[in-house]
Amino acid sequence: MSNKSQQATELFKQGYNCAQSVFAAFSEDLGMDFETALKLSSSFGGGMGRLREVCGAVSGMFAIAGMKYGYVDPKDNEAKTAHYKRIQELAAKFRAENHSIICRELLGLDAGPDDPVPELRTDEYYKKRPCAELVGCAARLMEELINTETEECKMKVALPVESKSLDVSVCPSFGRTPLYVLIDTDRGTHEFLENAAAASQGGAGIKAAQALVDNGVAALITYRCGENAAQVLNAAGVNMYKAQDGSVNDNIAAFKDGKLSLLTEIHPGFHNHGGGN
Numbered sequence: 001m002s003n004k005s006q007q008a009t010e011l012f013k014q015g016y017n018c019a020q021s022v023f024a025a026f027s028e029d030l031g032m033d034f035e036t037a038l039k040l041s042s043s044f045g046g047g048m049g050r051l052r053e054v055c056g057a058v059s060g061m062f063a064i065a066g067m068k069y070g071y072v073d074p075k076d077n078e079a080k081t082a083h084y085k086r087i088q089e090l091a092a093k094f095r096a097e098n099h100s101i102i103c104r105e106l107l108g109l110d111a112g113p114d115d116p117v118p119e120l121r122t123d124e125y126y127k128k129r130p131c132a133e134l135v136g137c138a139a140r141l142m143e144e145l146i147n148t149e150t151e152e153c154k155m156k157v158a159l160p161v162e163s164k165s166l167d168v169s170v171c172p173s174f175g176r177t178p179l180y181v182l183i184d185t186d187r188g189t190h191e192f193l194e195n196a197a198a199a200s201q202g203g204a205g206i207k208a209a210q211a212l213v214d215n216g217v218a219a220l221i222t223y224r225c226g227e228n229a230a231q232v233l234n235a236a237g238v239n240m241y242k243a244q245d246g247s248v249n250d251n252i253a254a255f256k257d258g259k260l261s262l263l264t265e266i267h268p269g270f271h272n273h274g275g276g277n
Contacts, residue, residue: 002139002140002143002144003143004025004026004139004140004142004143005136005137005139005140005143006136007025007139008021008022008024008025008057008135008136008138008139009021009132009133009135009136009139011024011025011135012131012132012135013121013126013132015121016038017041017042017044017045017046017056017118018044018045018046018055018056018057018060018131018134018135019041019042019043019044019045019056019057019059019060019063020037020038020041020042020045020056020060021057021060021135021139022041022056022057022060022061022064022135022138022139022142023037023040023041023060023063023064024037024038024041025139026064026139026142029068029146030064030067030068032067040063041056041059041060041063044056044059044060044063045118046103046114046118047102047103047104049116050113050114050115050116050118051103051113051114052102052103052104052107052109052112052113052114053102053103053104054101054102054103055094055100055101055102055103055106055134055138056103057131057134057135057137057138057139058090058091058094058101058138060138061090061094061138061139061141061142062087062090064142065083065086065087065090065142065145066083068146068149068257068258069083069086069149069257069258069259070083071083071259071261076261078242078261078262078263078264078265079259079261081261081264082261082262086145090141090142090145093141094137094138094141097137098130098134098137106130106134107129107130107131149258150256155184155185155186155218155219156182156183156184156185156215156216156217156218156219157182157183157185157217157218157219157220157221157252157255158180158181158182158183158193158212158215158217158219158220158221159171159180159181159183159220159221159222159243159248159251159252160173160174160177160179160180160195160222161177161179161180161181161192161248162177162178162179163179164179164181164192165248166181166190166247166248166249166252167247167248167249168247168248169245169246169247169248170221170222170223170243170248170251172223172224173224174205174208174220174222174223174224174225174226174229175195175197175198175204175205175206175207175208175209175226175229176195176198176204177195177198177208178194178195178198179192179193179194179195180192180193180195180208180212181193181248182212182215182217183248183252185252185255185256193211193212193215195208195211196211197211203228205225205226205228205229206228206229206232208229209229209230209232209233209238210232212233212238213232213233213236213238217238218237218238218239219238219239219240219241219255220233220238220239220240220241220263221240221241221242221243221251221252221255221260222240222241222242222243222263223242223243224263224265224267225240225263225266225267226266226267226268227266227267227268230266239262240262240263241255241260241261241262241263242260242261242262242263243260244259244260
């Protein structure tokens with residue numbers, strides 16, 4: 001049993017509802033005091049106030065994901081898509097282990113809401129209900145996601161910049177930027193790489209992409225990228241993320257927190273016209 005799974009299960013056995021047990025187990029990780037976490041998640045127990053809809057443990061899991069990785073810009077469809085994808089993947093994993101994410105189906109209850117009065121937590125209650133196991137499952141899946149996201153951020157990340165500083169903004173051009181900063185997020189070190197392709201008559205993006213691959217880059221944070229350069233990066237397994245307004249440091253912090261969305265809008269480039277990607 002994972003650490004968070006054990007914490008959540010113990011909270012449930014103390015009498016907290018399923019959503020509270022999962023969410024509050026992560027309260028410290030979310031920078032939230034325990035009481036606030038309990039209040040925020042209190043409505044979702046019993047499949048939303050004993051309506052027997054979405055399992056409270058699942059709702060708690062989703063709420064944690066929102067606090068850790070949720071989006072804030074209503075116009076950022078890429079961030080919305082990335083987050084909804086994350087939520088659907090969590091739901092699929094929970095469903096694969098428990099056949100459903102719906103409270104009444106998990107408990108074998110009839111359709112419709114339940115009496116609002118909660119059952120007493122007796123020994124018989126814990127024997128006949130799988131809720132403690134469901135709580136533990138949701139907490140484990142959430143902990144696994146966080147650990148995976150953290151491990152994926154331990155890599156060499158490249159960002160295009162116009163000067164040798166981590167306080168400057170990300171350069172709007174990928175292929176024609178004068179420099180790249182290469183940041184080792186595991187060791188906390190960085191170096192600057194001159195872009196030899198910046199003055200190329202054509203194919204700057206392709207040459208720049210290959211240079212990053214040759215330097216062991218595993219992720220790129222940029223505003224835009226041409227299709228040919230993207231093909232080079234994709235072939236090497238380099239993930240591309242959409243840069244946000246702010247400094248290099250701001251973007252690296254967002255990357256580590258899982259707040260950057262994948263760069264999905266790849267433009268055609270300016271092939272053989274001396275342009276950049």
